[in-house]
Amino acid sequence: MAKLTGSRFRWINEQLYTISSEDALKMIKEQPQLFDEYHDGFKSQVESWPENPVDVFVEEIRQRSKRPVNAPGGLPGLKNKQIVIADMGCGEAQLALDINKYFAQIDKRSKPNHRKSHVVHSFDLKKANDLITVADIKNVPLPDNSCTIVVFCLALMGTNFLDFIKEAYRLLAPRGELWIAEIKSRFADGKGEEFVEALKLLGFFHKKTDNENKMFTRFEFFKPPQEIIEERRAKLERKHKFIAVSYTHLRAHETCAD
Numbered sequence: 001m002a003k004l005t006g007s008r009f010r011w012i013n014e015q016l017y018t019i020s021s022e023d024a025l026k027m028i029k030e031q032p033q034l035f036d037e038y039h040d041g042f043k044s045q046v047e048s049w050p051e052n053p054v055d056v057f058v059e060e061i062r063q064r065s066k067r068p069v070n071a072p073g074g075l076p077g078l079k080n081k082q083i084v085i086a087d088m089g090c091g092e093a094q095l096a097l098d099i100n101k102y103f104a105q106i107d108k109r110s111k112p113n114h115r116k117s118h119v120v121h122s123f124d125l126k127k128a129n130d131l132i133t134v135a136d137i138k139n140v141p142l143p144d145n146s147c148t149i150v151v152f153c154l155a156l157m158g159t160n161f162l163d164f165i166k167e168a169y170r171l172l173a174p175r176g177e178l179w180i181a182e183i184k185s186r187f188a189d190g191k192g193e194e195f196v197e198a199l200k201l202l203g204f205f206h207k208k209t210d211n212e213n214k215m216f217t218r219f220e221f222f223k224p225p226q227e228i229i230e231e232r233r234a235k236l237e238r239k240h241k242f243i244a245v246s247y248t249h250l251r252a253h254e255t256c257a258d
């Protein structure tokens, strides 16, 4: 039975990495039991690892929640200090469960005006429990700039996974953070340097790469602050204007030559 579960897991895993996210959503809608089979195998694989990346993210939340929101070393929050986390490809929403439990515990101990407001949105292909919203993570039902942390924990599956990164950029408020954990063996260079470059091209700043763990690599990026986003936009507009002007000149010359 264990062998069979393992091979089914590997087969579904292979499917999810080699099809587009639209097809993955369709596949799980039509055969929801594939999700359960996948997660049976996924769980036993991660249990055999020295560390589960979800636990590493939860620990980071715990440590950084000791400082004020938006302060150096603290968690990023919206202007009203709310910490809004989107867990993309959440599986069974372990991250939300653990974080909600942690904040409930510290709320009991802290004075009302010291309590931190937080919300975790969990997205996946199947609604395994009430915390989960079914969505393709290339397009989730949340407004632009509405999140302060977007997490992909072993969830960059699908041939169009860069669309998920673009979606994270859309969701994040300026200075919002992107946290990623990916299986080490995925990176041809072993370190994920090319991956980091690809994300920088999509507008992110790289904060750190953590290669400590044997099985997975953890990356942290952030969306630039508002001033830099505006500078970039102005630069792009100047470039477009320059191209438009050059093009008009070129056309004028061509017309003269005619």
Ligand code: SAH
Residues within 6 Å of the ligand: 016, 021, 022, 024, 025, 035, 042, 053, 054, 088, 089, 090, 091, 092, 094, 123, 124, 125, 126, 135, 136, 137, 138, 152, 153, 154, 155, 157, 158
């Ligand atoms: N983040 C969880 C689960 C990781 S398994 C954890 O670390 O425990 C990867 C998950 O990504 C699976 O549950 C799979 O269904 C989900 N997934 C893959 N492609 C997706 C997509 N396009 N949209 C939403 N979820 C997706």
